[in-house]
Amino acid sequence: MAFSNQQLLDDLQQQFANSILLVEEPFGLLTIETNRDVIINMLSYLKGHTTFQFIFLTYLTAVHYPDQKEKEFAIVYHLHSWVHNFQLRIKVFVPSPNPEMPTATVVFRSANWMERETYDNMGIHFVGHPDLRRILNVEEMDYFPLRKEYPLEDQLRQDKVDSMFGR
């Protein structure tokens, strides 16, 4: 490996001095938290960096933490450097309601569908996305199903008869 977690972190801290909010290394995976003002610059910097070469956006998703005030949604970016087989995770927290994020499609074209999926399931509005509509669920759906804000089951529902399902 051409560089270590520490070297990468030092470089990022130098570049984005006050925007690296939290650092952890679960299972050796460098994970940093930043804010939505610098995230696109950071992705762009990492992608274009001649040493690190994080040219691949492995995954982009969101997590809902309904109890974390002002930090209800975490948007998570997994970056991969094919050249060094090195992974990096970046988290950005945004408040609910109406969570907004700048789109990563300007850096990675592959973010297009991943942001659509995240919008579809979590209702994160990616500002500047070229075509932000539902991708997996039916278009008529008027809620975001993976948010943790729904009761587990309506006890009064009529469409499943308890006696037939052993409940």
Added chain:
Amino acid sequence: MKITTLDKAPDGIEGEGFFATSFDQVIGMARQNSLWPLPFATSCCGIEFMATMGSHYDLARFGSERPSFSPRQADLLMVMGTIAKKMAPILKQVYIQMAEPRWVLSVGACASSGGIFDTYSVLQGIDRVIPVDVYVPGCPPRPEQIIEGLMKIQELAGNESLRRRNTDDYKHLLESYHIHVQ
């Protein structure tokens, strides 16, 4: 080896060189022994259907020799597997494209009721979008059960009135699903 037998002739008047019976019975018999199924297989029940269709269980014994992969020529829509809400309009379109007479067999827990997928993305039973004639329980049902379901459809095809589509009940049923027949 089992001796091949012919199907029992319907009731009628038989004499030397002629046999007289009603159209209802003859056509019913012909329909029931030449169902062309359209397999709409989406998951594990579809795998069981493949076993049913294969040489060991051999659905062809029941006259369903030819699975029709076009709804236009099919008599029987066999829905096997989980139908996501997003697929519901497609299933309905396939059903509408079928010509009368047509029957629907719902195979397995998912197609019949949503099964274990009691969730936001799954249709809770195909009878929410199209009328169903026979339900086969199981998760997934064994080929014997699918054959039993097919035999129930055969019973329907053989015994119901020749032009079920003209009855008021049937028209109301289709209307209730917002399927409008010209």
